[in-house]
Amino acid sequence: MVKIDQYLNKFKEKITKRENNITLISPQKETMVFDAVNLDTNNTCNQRCRFCFTSFNEKPINMDINTFKAVLEVLPLVKDYAGGGYGFYFSCIYEPTINPLFLEYLDLLPDIAKNKCFLTTNLAKPMDEGFIKRLLSANIRLVNISIESLKPERFEYITQNKKFNHYINNLNTLEKVINEIDIDIPILRFITILLKENKDEIIDLVKYTCKHFPIESHEIRTPFINYYENMGWNKKQYLSKEEVDEIITQLNKLECIVDTVIMSSEDLEKYENEENNKENEKLDSYQKAINRFKIVEDYEYLFLRINSDGTCIDKKNNVAEKISLENPRKYFKDKLFELYSYRSEAAACSDYGGYENPDSGDGFILVDKISENDAYIEFTGWCCPDRKVNTDKLIIKLTGLDGDVNYYHASTKKRFDADEFKEKEKGWCGGYTTYIDKNKLKNNKYYIDLIYETETSQIISYRWENFILSLN
Numbered sequence: 001m002v003k004i005d006q007y008l009n010k011f012k013e014k015i016t017k018r019e020n021n022i023t024l025i026s027p028q029k030e031t032m033v034f035d036a037v038n039l040d041t042n043n044t045c046n047q048r049c050r051f052c053f054t055s056f057n058e059k060p061i062n063m064d065i066n067t068f069k070a071v072l073e074v075l076p077l078v079k080d081y082a083g084g085g086y087g088f089y090f091s092c093i094y095e096p097t098i099n100p101l102f103l104e105y106l107d108l109l110p111d112i113a114k115n116k117c118f119l120t121t122n123l124a125k126p127m128d129e130g131f132i133k134r135l136l137s138a139n140i141r142l143v144n145i146s147i148e149s150l151k152p153e154r155f156e157y158i159t160q161n162k163k164f165n166h167y168i169n170n171l172n173t174l175e176k177v178i179n180e181i182d183i184d185i186p187i188l189r190f191i192t193i194l195l196k197e198n199k200d201e202i203i204d205l206v207k208y209t210c211k212h213f214p215i216e217s218h219e220i221r222t223p224f225i226n227y228y229e230n231m232g233w234n235k236k237q238y239l240s241k242e243e244v245d246e247i248i249t250q251l252n253k254l255e256c257i258v259d260t261v262i263m264s265s266e267d268l269e270k271y272e273n274e275e276n277n278k279e280n281e282k283l284d285s286y287q288k289a290i291n292r293f294k295i296v297e298d299y300e301y302l303f304l305r306i307n308s309d310g311t312c313i314d315k316k317n318n319v320a321e322k323i324s325l326e327n328p329r330k331y332f333k334d335k336l337f338e339l340y341s342y343r344s345e346a347a348a349c350s351d352y353g354g355y356e357n358p359d360s361g362d363g364f365i366l367v368d369k370i371s372e373n374d375a376y377i378e379f380t381g382w383c384c385p386d387r388k389v390n391t392d393k394l395i396i397k398l399t400g401l402d403g404d405v406n407y408y409h410a411s412t413k414k415r416f417d418a419d420e421f422k423e424k425e426k427g428w429c430g431g432y433t434t435y436i437d438k439n440k441l442k443n444n445k446y447y448i449d450l451i452y453e454t455e456t457s458q459i460i461s462y463r464w465e466n467f468i469l470s471l472n
């Protein structure tokens with residue numbers, strides 16, 4: 001429950017200045033960072049798991065060492081694990097240990113990687129104690145290990161790798177080294193893809209990893225669905241809701257930390273129907289903005305994918321481009337700026353018109369956050385309008401004290417933390433976030449108005465009373 005007085009007092013702590021009963025609010029400065037960088041130093045694997053979403057049709061390429069050193073320049077620009085980031089994935093969709101330079105690369109990871117670097121391995125390549133010790137001694141935060149089955153025939157069927165003995169030997173060696181080694185080892189996590197093939201073994205797999213290893217968690221997840229050729233096989237592996245519920249009930253009884261990312265076959269069908277229906281929708285400008293926000297607010301939006309051939313792909317352009325080896329730090333900084341800037345492009349409302357004289361409403365406008373980075377000002381909060389409006393359709397208007405006017409769409413979200421107001425205002429309460437392009441603002445002080453439509457297309461404007469956005 002939110003208490004309005006507490007809320008306002010908390011927010012006023014951030015206030016910078018008061019002028020004639022008007023409070024000037026200056027955005028808090030924030031640094032631009034990638035939430036994650038997903039690297040692969042090779043594009044091959046020593047298994048062919050039936051659920052794998054990767055295509056192995058490309059020419060095999062191992063990253064050369066100069067490119068790898070250039071890629072490491074991105075590390076200071078990656079949010080670290082403690083800061084809520086997803087980190088620097090040393091390996092993402094292929095198997096890193098089969099790269100002949102794997103151990104050399106590990107040795108090159110600087111201290112700063114210790115709180116950022118993740119690595120995933122299938123543990124299928126034969127590894128001796130020395131190899132595993134070097135892996136555990138590297139500047140790595142977390143090691144994910146795949147475990148689909150401990151039954152030899154089943155393992156070999158699922159992974160299409162006939163060397164179960166290598167896998168089980170590696171697990172035993174890993175356990176031995178962990179028990180003997182006297183250093184601070186990376187966090188360990190096991191991951192199992194839940195399939196019809198291994199559903200009866202899931203509980204035993206979790207019990208095994210929990211008993212033999214000091215794990216942070218064991219993750220159980222359903223196979224990915226995307227557009228590669230084997231998705232038919234993956235779809236058939238989805239369990240019914242009843243089966244999923246039964247497995248989750250059993251997992252909850254274990255004294256182990258288990259993370260589940262599980263979709264049932266019913267969930268999958270519903271998801272696919274929704275996606276198909278969306279394709280046929282006629283979109284108005286709000287819905288188009290919603291689709292843009294879906295991209296720039298996706299949790300993977302600030303991820304950068306780096307391929308073994310020295311190219312990278314971001315979520316905005318979705319095209320592979322060569323990383324500059326001359327000045328990689330600048331290249332990555334420019335890439336960050338481009339991604340951040342695109343958020344304000346997504347929010348920009350260029351075709352808003354005809355509503356220059358809306359009716360004035362009288363509602364609460366509350367602000368959680370006003371921050372600024374080199375590209376945009378982020379404005380986030382929630383609002384309780386005084387009448388029934390469509391809280392999913394919101395335009396935020398900035399009016400400069402010297403007359404500069406700008407309109408932005410806002411992404412709108414349910415705010416369950418605002419239940420007290422939701423009750424009071426009969427449900428007309430919604431959250432919002434927008435991204436304002438700093439370079440487009442011509443004045444340094446702005447009024448902020450939230451503009452909603454009612455169900456009868458009346459336009460209502462709510463001013464953030466007594467507050468002015470003040471820019472330096």
Ligand code: SF4
Pocket residue numbers: 045046047048049051052053054093094095122146
């Ligand atoms: S180990 Fe990973 S990359 Fe290799 S085939 Fe299996 S899922 Fe794909």
